[in-house]
Amino acid sequence: MRLYSYFRSSASFRVRIALNLKGLPVDYQPIHLVRHGGEQHSPDFLATNPDGLVPVLVDDSNDPAVLLTQSLAIVEYLDETVPEPPLLPRDPVERARVRALALAIACEIHPLNNLRVLRYLVRVLEVGDEAKNTWYRHWVESGLGAFEKQLAASPMTGRFCHGDAPTLADLTLVPQIFNGLRFDCDYSRIPTVMRVFDACMELDAFKRAVPDRQPDAE
Amino acid sequence: MRLYSYFRSSASFRVRIALNLKGLPVDYQPIHLVRHGGEQHSPDFLATNPDGLVPVLVDDSNDPAVLLTQSLAIVEYLDETVPEPPLLPRDPVERARVRALALAIACEIHPLNNLRVLRYLVRVLEVGDEAKNTWYRHWVESGLGAFEKQLAASPMTGRFCHGDAPTLADLTLVPQIFNGLRFDCDYSRIPTVMRVFDACMELDAFKRAVPDRQPDAE
Numbered sequence: 001m002r003l004y005s006y007f008r009s010s011a012s013f014r015v016r017i018a019l020n021l022k023g024l025p026v027d028y029q030p031i032h033l034v035r036h037g038g039e040q041h042s043p044d045f046l047a048t049n050p051d052g053l054v055p056v057l058v059d060d061s062n063d064p065a066v067l068l069t070q071s072l073a074i075v076e077y078l079d080e081t082v083p084e085p086p087l088l089p090r091d092p093v094e095r096a097r098v099r100a101l102a103l104a105i106a107c108e109i110h111p112l113n114n115l116r117v118l119r120y121l122v123r124v125l126e127v128g129d130e131a132k133n134t135w136y137r138h139w140v141e142s143g144l145g146a147f148e149k150q151l152a153a154s155p156m157t158g159r160f161c162h163g164d165a166p167t168l169a170d171l172t173l174v175p176q177i178f179n180g181l182r183f184d185c186d187y188s189r190i191p192t193v194m195r196v197f198d199a200c201m202e203l204d205a206f207k208r209a210v211p212d213r214q215p216d217a218e
Numbered sequence: 219m220r221l222y223s224y225f226r227s228s229a230s231f232r233v234r235i236a237l238n239l240k241g242l243p244v245d246y247q248p249i250h251l252v253r254h255g256g257e258q259h260s261p262d263f264l265a266t267n268p269d270g271l272v273p274v275l276v277d278d279s280n281d282p283a284v285l286l287t288q289s290l291a292i293v294e295y296l297d298e299t300v301p302e303p304p305l306l307p308r309d310p311v312e313r314a315r316v317r318a319l320a321l322a323i324a325c326e327i328h329p330l331n332n333l334r335v336l337r338y339l340v341r342v343l344e345v346g347d348e349a350k351n352t353w354y355r356h357w358v359e360s361g362l363g364a365f366e367k368q369l370a371a372s373p374m375t376g377r378f379c380h381g382d383a384p385t386l387a388d389l390t391l392v393p394q395i396f397n398g399l400r401f402d403c404d405y406s407r408i409p410t411v412m413r414v415f416d417a418c419m420e421l422d423a424f425k426r427a428v429p430d431r432q433p434d435a436e
Contacts, residue, residue, distance in 0.1 A: 051326070107325055107329050125345055
């Protein structure tokens with residue numbers, strides 16, 4: 001398999017964790033989102049993914065090779081084609097809970113804080129640095145505050161977001177925590193979230209996926 | 219089943235289409251996102267969903283009753299518990315494509331344009347009306363432009379986003395098109411998308427789900 005990734009991209013980070021949990025080695029293809037005006041906008045990469053987004057996973061064990069986009073869709077594909085260890089529970093109610101937790105980050109927090117949105121704020125709306133950082137922290141802190149309530153209120157929360165094994169929810173949560181640290185987000189009011197984060201970070205699959213340990217890390 | 223919904227909410231609209239396609243009647247509970255300072259912030263509703271977001275689906279055919287959040291997780295739950303007609307293909311590669319199309323809207327376009335984000339732009343960043351509308355159209359038009367390329371390039375695109383029956387991708391696309399119409403988005407450069415949209419709107423399940431036909435429509 002071939003993974004087009006940027007070391008700092010949270011969405012790429014999710015897929016890296018999933019690949020590690022499944023024990024799948026990949027050929028890592030760095031796409032630098034800043035250098036050269038953003039390599040994701042290069043004609044070569046756009047021919048691969050017209051969205052101009054990372055991650056992209058190419059599964060060449062499939063015949064013909066299949067090109068996959070959107071991190072959560074990639075993780076579901078990996079879970080369907082390489083079932084062990086499972087990244088989603090079997091019961092539909094539990095699956096819905098895990099997916100909802102993942103989407104609470106992937107749809108409510110992360111899209112507001114990615115590079116192209118922050119750039120629009122600065123370049124088009126001429127928002128200053130402090131207001132940009134406040135925007136960033138607002139969505140992370142309010143979003144993770146709601147996430148904390150969901151974890152704290154449910155008997156299904158265990159050592160991880162759902163039970164005692166890592167799932168799609170955890171591999172979406174951990175990159176968001178990392179990302180927020182770069183903007184000094186306040187995590188003092190989300191103890192359950194941080195307990196789960198710490199449990200994840202004891203696992204080798206999460207440790208090896210962090211930005212600093214990627215081939216393109218700066 | 220009980221659906222907490224706001225007539226104009228795109229995420230609620232997705233679930234309404236799915237329920238109609240599955241032939242599932244619901245008890246419709248309107249949550250007005252504007253009136254009374256936003257009914258989603260009321261203590262009653264927050265006790266139901268600490269996220270303070272619609273839609274919420276309560277499935278009381280399950281024992282105990284289950285409360286579901288996040289529209290795409292709700293639709294996957296409905297598809298797993300009421301398999302016919304399927305809203306996702308069976309093949310993992312095709313499922314990944316349908317999910318990626320849905321997420322290209324649910325993660326890349328919609329989160330930037332919902333009510334609370336537009337409010338933050340106006341109230342906190344003091345962005346004027348014209349700049350706010352330009353922001354809105356920027357994400358819709360660039361996002362749907364990438365979506366158009368994906369549809370136009372793939373032999374898997376049929377009468378609908380994927381093949382000749384509606385899927386999760388179509389029920390995510392249609393509300394986004396409706397939403398963009400309110401902001402005069404330019405749809406002249408996305409002919410494949412609009413052809414699929416028109417095909418969807420011939421179906422009763424989509425027609426009955428539109429904002430104007432909900433009990434809380436204004």
